[in-house]
Amino acid sequence: MDKTFLAVSKQLKAFNLGIFEVGLYSRREDKMLPRSWNSQEVLAAIPWLKRMNLDGHDIYIRPQGSQGLIFFDDLSQRKIDCLISDGLRPALLIESSPTNFHGWLRVSEGAIDENVSTLLCKNIAVKYGGDKDSADWRHYGRLAGFTNQKPDYIDDTGKRPFVLLRSSWGKICPKGPEMLLKAQSIVENRKKKDQKPKYRPTVGLHELRDIISLYNSELLSLEGRYGAALDASRADWMIVNKMIALGYSREQVKEAMQQCSPALKRRASHAENYIGLTLDNAFKRTEEDGDKN
DSSP, rough: OOOOHHHHHHHHHHHHHHHHEEEEOOOOTTTTEEEEEHHHHHTTTTHHHHHHHHHEEEEEEESSOOOOOEEEEEEOOOHHHHHHHHOOOSSEEEEETTTTEEEEEEEESSSSOHHHHHHOOOOOOHTTTTOOOOTTTTTEEEEETSSOOGGGGGGGTOOOOOOOOOOOOOOOOOHHHHHHHHHHHHHHHHHHHHHOOOOSSSSSSHHHHHHHHHHHHHHHHHHHHGGGGOOHHHHHHHHHHHHHHHHHHHHHHHHHHHHHHHTTTGGGGGGGHHHHHHHHHHHHHHHHHHHHH
C-alpha cells in the first residue's frame, strides 16, 4: 500500500472527525489554499495533494471547529516524554521535521468552547516550552506522508524530510478531563467578571468633582496631622462623619468613598461591603446624636 495513503488514513482515523480543513500553503506566493473535506474526500485527493506538494506546497490539516483536540507545537522528544509521564499522552503525534514534534491532545470526544481550547493550548505551550504563537484552537498541523517544504530542512542532497506520523493513539489522555474542567472553570469565571456592571457615578459630574475635592482635601489635612500613624479606615470614618455633618447625602458620601477612599486598595474584594458598613455606622451615629439633642 502507498505509504502516504497509509499515513493519512491512520491520521484521519485518530482524529475521528466528520469534516477537516485541509490547507495547501505556497511559500512562493505566501498564500493558503483551503479545502473542507470529509475523510473519504481527503483520501481521494491524495494524488492531487502529492502533485501540489512536489510543486512546493506544504500540506496542512486541522479539525473543522473546536473539537476537543488541543494543539501543541515545537516540542522535542524529551518534552513529549514529559507530556506522557504527566498523563497527557498525545492522541496524534507528528514529526514535522527531524526531532521536532507537534500534535493534538484529546480532552473530550465532543466539541468544546473555543476559548477553553485556546487556554489549554497556551497552558501546554507555557508549561512544556512549545511555540506560544501557535497556541490557539484554529492552528493548522501537518498532514503526514508529505514533505516539509521549509528551505531550512533541505539536506545536502537537495532532499526534503517527510512529515511522519509517530503516534495515532486517538484516545482521551488520562489527565484530559481534569484539565478540561479546570480550564472551563477559569473561562467561566472570566466571563462572569467581564459581565459585572462597570461603575457609573450616580451624581452629576460637577457635583462629583466637588465631593472628590472635599474628600481629598480632608484626607491631605489628616495625613499632615497624623503622618504615617494615620489608619486608612480611621481616615475614612472621620471624613465620612464630617461630610454627613456638612449635609451631604448618603449617595454623595458613597460616591466620594468609591472615588477616594485610601482603604479600598486592600479591600478590593469586598469594597462595597466596607463602604456600606461605614456609611451605616456613620449615619446611625448621626441619628443617635440627633436623638440625644
